[in-house]
Amino acid sequence: MPSLIRDRSASSAAMLAVFGDEALLDAALRFEASLAQAQADVGVIDQASAACIRAACLERPDVETLAEAAAHAGTLAIPLVEIIRKRITDPAIAKLVHKGATSQDLADTALMLQAKAGAALVVEDARRLADALVVLAERYAAAPMLGRTLLQGALPITFGLKVAGWLQGVAGAVARFERETSAIQLQLGGATGSLAGLDGQAQAVVERLAELLDLPAPATPWHARREGLAGLASSLAILTGAVGKIAGDIALLAQGEVAEAFEPRIDGRGGSSAMAHKRNPTGCQVALSAAIRAPHLAATITAALPQQHERGLGGWQAEGPVLADLFQLTHGALAAMAPVIEGLEVDTDRMAANLAAADVGTDAGESEALTSRALAAYRKDR
Amino acid sequence: MPSLIRDRSASSAAMLAVFGDEALLDAALRFEASLAQAQADVGVIDQASAACIRAACLERPDVETLAEAAAHAGTLAIPLVEIIRKRITDPAIAKLVHKGATSQDLADTALMLQAKAGAALVVEDARRLADALVVLAERYAAAPMLGRTLLQGALPITFGLKVAGWLQGVAGAVARFERETSAIQLQLGGATGSLAGLDGQAQAVVERLAELLDLPAPATPWHARREGLAGLASSLAILTGAVGKIAGDIALLAQGEVAEAFEPRIDGRGGSSAMAHKRNPTGCQVALSAAIRAPHLAATITAALPQQHERGLGGWQAEGPVLADLFQLTHGALAAMAPVIEGLEVDTDRMAANLAAADVGTDAGESEALTSRALAAYRKDR
């Protein structure tokens, strides 16, 4: 019953799906199925039991019932594991479900599977945006415009230099995000992160499970050290801010009195319920709204770092929904701005006119050369 | 497609419904229907047209289609008004839908109708929690325990004094919240807040509409001054923090080595997927998690205050989803902790034993008198 209308206005349908309940349950079931299979593959349980458990993990349970049950229990794992076990007739096999694992193992790994899918969407649209920025920077490398500082006209630049700066900001932020995705790892630690209950085969199970889930295996369980997630969250907020910088500049350029650049005209987008003449910068709106919200969400996860002992109370539980929001907002911003840049309407005559009106000469310094340097640096790093 | 499982683990089903899509659409349709009716009642349009518009606002449109359309348009009002108009055969009447209003009027007023319903839930469960705290403070007014400062044993207090402090914190926070609900008002300003397009009858329309929607009429439109919402949001976060303080203390008292107080035993709650002996403080977990998240959400709305000109770009759009989250988290915390306090298991023997072990004497100072003072002050204010 959360609001699709509100969430969809801030994110893409694709990213909402990645962090939706069906994807969550699929990831959770996949964890339990693969856990059994991994244990069978290294000899901790037998293959027949694993097959039986895998079969019991095929069907997705009813979301609403499970949501109530998980809220009551305090964790998703308890009712979900119970459902899986009930599907298995042999009580000895049923008992093997979730063997060696704890609630957090399921929750963390499911979140990581979702994060991995989400990261792919983020990188894809960030590259799409960056590619569009490259085209724009090249096209307008020499187009003079007024540089503005402290919201006042300053000295000339070229539009290419401005766009090159946008590109570098996004490129730097994406590079950081890609580095921070190294936090997206399998979690398996058992009740207290000691990997007890796996008959001395813990490391082999971890490695096989990582293989089956196509997630990196961590050196050790990370149940109580969450700085990787905080890094990931921060990098999403920073990327959103880099996109928000572009959106803010374009919205300022699109003001009627400035009129130097505009979002592309898209049928039915950017209108007003009261004024037919309006052409609102709707893509910028999405990105700016995301850039306002994202830093606070990243701070939530960083603030939750001092989690108590072997699993925190409250801090750990805050991470999942907040990280989901961050992925959604970041991708919402990227998906909104990529087409804006691809179709940006640029009025170089107006740029020239505004520059002339400012009466600050025509010396754009090294703008063209700097644009080239920025593009070259981007190409080299990619 | 947002995750019910994640949201329900942090909030009540009732509050999720208040901020769900169906409630949002009902509020939006009610706004348009009442707007027409108000205009008819003061003679701006005729009653027959109003009746026709009201009829066209009866049926809730499909949520998913509308979510896509609203995301595309950049605002819910545009596709929703279009749907309502299409339901009306007479184009002259169709044109009267949304007359004098702008997208923000619909969005803000719908949000306020949801906030009003949400506030009632918050106050109800806050009072339930406070009532339970009164009972607890009275019962243990004289029960000695170790006072602890900086997480170290200090000097004696009574458990009643501790509970009285919890009560005062919640009571102060609820009083603030109730004051701040004065921000929950009708919004009607038209495109730029000038109330143009209402044939000189603007104030009468505002007052009648407020009556019909059972919301206070504002002195003037508040489209671009949002400090009231920031106050409301902050008061929710502070209330959550006051509840989190209780949760934190109980979780510390429930540690095995301290063992002075415990959440009530509820079948299926607080268990562990890996350890049958565990009795996790699940209510405290919900409240602490909310207390970690809420301040950042309130800060988002305060950070969005410098909204540009007559309606901001990005800042305004960030408010709705964040305010919804805040109501959900606050009520989640209250709904989790009220039964915890009502059923709290208190071990006064253990309190006495821990106090004795700390070897800090038995002088609890004015603990009992202060408990009485706190209870009296609470009763007087209520």
Next chain:
Amino acid sequence: MPSLIRDRSASSAAMLAVFGDEALLDAALRFEASLAQAQADVGVIDQASAACIRAACLERPDVETLAEAAAHAGTLAIPLVEIIRKRITDPAIAKLVHKGATSQDLADTALMLQAKAGAALVVEDARRLADALVVLAERYAAAPMLGRTLLQGALPITFGLKVAGWLQGVAGAVARFERETSAIQLQLGGATGSLAGLDGQAQAVVERLAELLDLPAPATPWHARREGLAGLASSLAILTGAVGKIAGDIALLAQGEVAEAFEPRIDGRGGSSAMAHKRNPTGCQVALSAAIRAPHLAATITAALPQQHERGLGGWQAEGPVLADLFQLTHGALAAMAPVIEGLEVDTDRMAANLAAADVGTDAGESEALTSRALAAYRKDR
């Protein structure tokens, strides 16, 4: 050794003094002196001892030495009380220094004495700003200009209506701040808030001490319930946001291409180190910078609410410096914007020209009437 250059660029000299070390030490010494005097006045200690203690509290100790000692001890009270005691030759009297109090009593009360002085500055300059806004709103009540939404030209308003909205935002925020200053109270609770150690005269001591310090006496000690401080902090951030809204609008209006309003020319202010023609909106810069920082500081104090037991570890200690920063930023914003509004240069011809160029007609709706309503409401509330 903290940076005066950095802090002074964001705050007023007056508010920096209020939260400076000399004021802190004066408040702390006044607390100890008055505590002794209050105890003497109600008969807990004798008047001669109190006089001796008061004399020992006259001279301010060296700041640098004390800063090192306080950092080492973990609290200011320990070295300060030691210094006072050493100044007293009679060991029996020396022992009476700080009687019945704990470190937090001194720290909280000193902070509140500083907050009280800070609040007076905030209210004074907020009223100055509001008064200037009243003048401006009256003067331009009928001056037509383009209303702008989502950073796009929308429909006409008057400049008076815009200013009236600024006024209402500030007035609402100041009213909230003044309500929240009710949190500025004496703190006296002793080690665990039980008021032990005052020979059954605790309440009388509290009341007399409150009188001597000219601070309200709390119903009970508030050592572990801090929602009042969070409310105070939030109200400062919201007030800063309301001021930031004005600053943001003026900076947008002052853009060369818009050119409708400008900060007053002040010799040596708003220049550029590189461009002689620049006229930077320096007052707006201060306010906008404060509006970016303040919400995060308020959130810090709200996030710290779940403080453990009878005095928290970390959360409590975070409040003092953050609250000082908030007062400094808020007053910095007010002190920067009051003269901006008092001397604002308004170009009504340019407003009219920009409006005409937008080609959206001339109907400013009820702008004038709404301006009058807003001014009347403000006058009534004041």
Next chain:
Amino acid sequence: MPSLIRDRSASSAAMLAVFGDEALLDAALRFEASLAQAQADVGVIDQASAACIRAACLERPDVETLAEAAAHAGTLAIPLVEIIRKRITDPAIAKLVHKGATSQDLADTALMLQAKAGAALVVEDARRLADALVVLAERYAAAPMLGRTLLQGALPITFGLKVAGWLQGVAGAVARFERETSAIQLQLGGATGSLAGLDGQAQAVVERLAELLDLPAPATPWHARREGLAGLASSLAILTGAVGKIAGDIALLAQGEVAEAFEPRIDGRGGSSAMAHKRNPTGCQVALSAAIRAPHLAATITAALPQQHERGLGGWQAEGPVLADLFQLTHGALAAMAPVIEGLEVDTDRMAANLAAADVGTDAGESEALTSRALAAYRKDR
């Protein structure tokens, strides 16, 4: 006049000095002196002029006067450059001061020089802390204790495993911080980042200046893309959180009823002004307080990312003081916790007793092996 007592209680004297006014002025003067020298070295100005400018940059101006002047002007560069110029008798040479630079170039580069010095302190004490954690983890690799999840006793671990987790958290956070220090670069862009006014020698000047200041030269000016600073700020907050995690755990272990580990006894530290028996975890207090404040500061800088055009209004100005606070808090936390870990008193008997009392068996799983893996991974990465 900012409060040394408040700041020193949260940071080290060394880091306060790094971000103090004297260091700021030294960095600013060094920037202007080196800028002239770099221009002379590549032939943009003559060596005699450079020598004259360098001489004029030797003496530090009065801090208080400059603080007032900078606040009035809106930027430090204007009064400082004026002072330098006044020291030069030949007006033609005086004009060459600050040639090709803008206020932001001075402010950013000075901040980066301070950040570089600050980063060295952070890394030094982070390594000291990590080294102490290695010793601790090795010593107690096999010492059994109760693992605790959700603040409840769970299953056995070894203390070594817990410490290894602390180590990995700090090590991961330091590695991130060291990566993010790549943002610490020279800034030189001129008024709008176009490097105008350097006679076509801009790149050579940039490179020579970078050499003289011992800072990396950026590919292009970064005046309007600030994601590097946001990354640096976030990494400081995350490192603080990783240290806060340790502090939180130790404070919980030091509770009287748990009594498994204690901060070392240091004369005059951790006492109470009211209770002689208290032994407060003062180092943990500093770290936890920092961990509460730091995430909000990092979020401030991320929130400021959408800075307008070629230099923002408000957002840019918010970065300096907030980044200084972050360095101070992070180093305060590290400097407080390194000696705590080095001297930690561990009571393995009590650990064993608490574990036995919990009645959860003795199977610590792979705790020892995981400790070894963690230590090996740490050694490999270092």
